[in-house]
Amino acid sequence: MAFDMGATILSLQGVNKSFGPIDVLHDINLEIRAGEVLCLLGDNGAGKSTVIRLLSGVHKPSSGTITMDGKPLNFASPREAADHGIATVHQFGGTFPLMSIGRSFFVGREPVRWVGPFKVYDRKTANDIAVKAVQNFGITRIEDGDRLVGGLSGGERQALAIARAVHFGARVLILDEPTAALGVKQATHVLRIVNEAKRRGLAVIFITHQVMHAMAVGDHFAVLIRGAIASDFKKGEKTREEITDLMAGGASMATLEAEIESNMAGHDA
Template identity: 40%
Template sequence: MPLHAQAPAPIPDKTHVIDRSGEPVFELRSVSHSYGRNKVIFDVSLAVWPGEVVGLVGDNGAGKSTLLKIFAGYQHPTSGTLRFMGKDVRFATPADARAMGIEAVYQDLAIVDQLSLWRNFFLGKEIVRTIGPLHVLERQRMRREAQQAISELGLTRVRSVEEPVWTLSGGERQSVAITRAMHFGAKLLMLDEPTAALSVRETRNVLASIGRARDHGLGVLYIDHNMNHVLPVADRIVLLELGRVVRVMDRGEVSLEELQDLIARRP
């Protein structure tokens, strides 16, 4: 177990109340999924509301990443329905999901090491001015906007948007990706083990960024093996076991020890 596994948790925001009277940001209804003949997801229903962090937990192979890939348009469910902002949707590609405002942040981020932070921030969303036949990158504007977003959204440790991304730590990169999702108006943010291999301090920064995304009104689907990380930020915790949802727990309903026992238990 890494040293930081028992890191003290940040203090939960107890005043945070989620309004579940409207439509969820995103919803899976009775979704099943097979890889070839191997059925790995069984009749899963799951919803994330605006301003809600849903912690998706379960043992290795439970199907957490597969559910995230279905949300992100990388996998098409074998059966069941996907709904986004109250409407049925079907994503032909991950780009379809992103265009709607669904952002996924993985451990190995789609970030280009050699490029500066601001170039990464605008990667695929560059601001371009057309002058006659020419398309010119609006560099100054992108630098300014990236710098502003990063300081407004609380990433104060980032020194300059000119820095190449390889000079950032793993945690800073995760935080930049979360900030980027907020800046471009994502509605749903999904994170697959963003704190794996991060130090205690970096983990705290990433958890704080998740809190800011939630306060910004995004729905967040958060996968992590470390319950010390999940428990303080998750408003609800969904436990998957061999592709099935076996428990849905509200914040405060379950202790750290109970949660760890539930996950370790073999069905």
């Protein structure tokens, strides 16, 4: 798949999000480009999760526009966002601990083969493709597609989820706190994978509150405070201390977002 490096893939223009009388995002303007890592920074509850949900089709903006390749988006579901090439990888990779690597890689899209008049899951094909895809991202110690995902390290799970997204045609990769629960060595593996995704021309949105990790891979940075962009800058324009001070200036919205999610869960029940 060819990518037009540097071209704007996603654009948010004047995006606001409210839940009833509660305003969560205010006038968000962002551009996400191919071959670039946008680091979305902010303390817990700054509004990062709501941005993710808007881009991945979970929520719709209350006002403003989100465009992809210049065309307005109005996703009805996360599956529709995925079909357009927007893949979200959550903190623990969205993998299934009791599944094999091959089965987890293809869950919902399993390759099949014919046995007489019946279609059956093609375990060998799934395992071969999954192992090769993960190894292409530098995780070479994974050699057995029958190995259970639960036996992988946190970094390896992230690699599996990212490799899966790329294999199925992702153009925009949203990584939600991918290094938050990892040790130094595992986090370093994930950062290398982020750089590899960028090298391949994907647009990467790296959500984190860890400034050092953001600075290691980021090209473009946006700091969220209380649901608004407090600063938008390029690599090299601010120091680590300046970014940390910016992030520290925002009061947490964690309680607010937790309350909203609880109310929504109650309505869904």
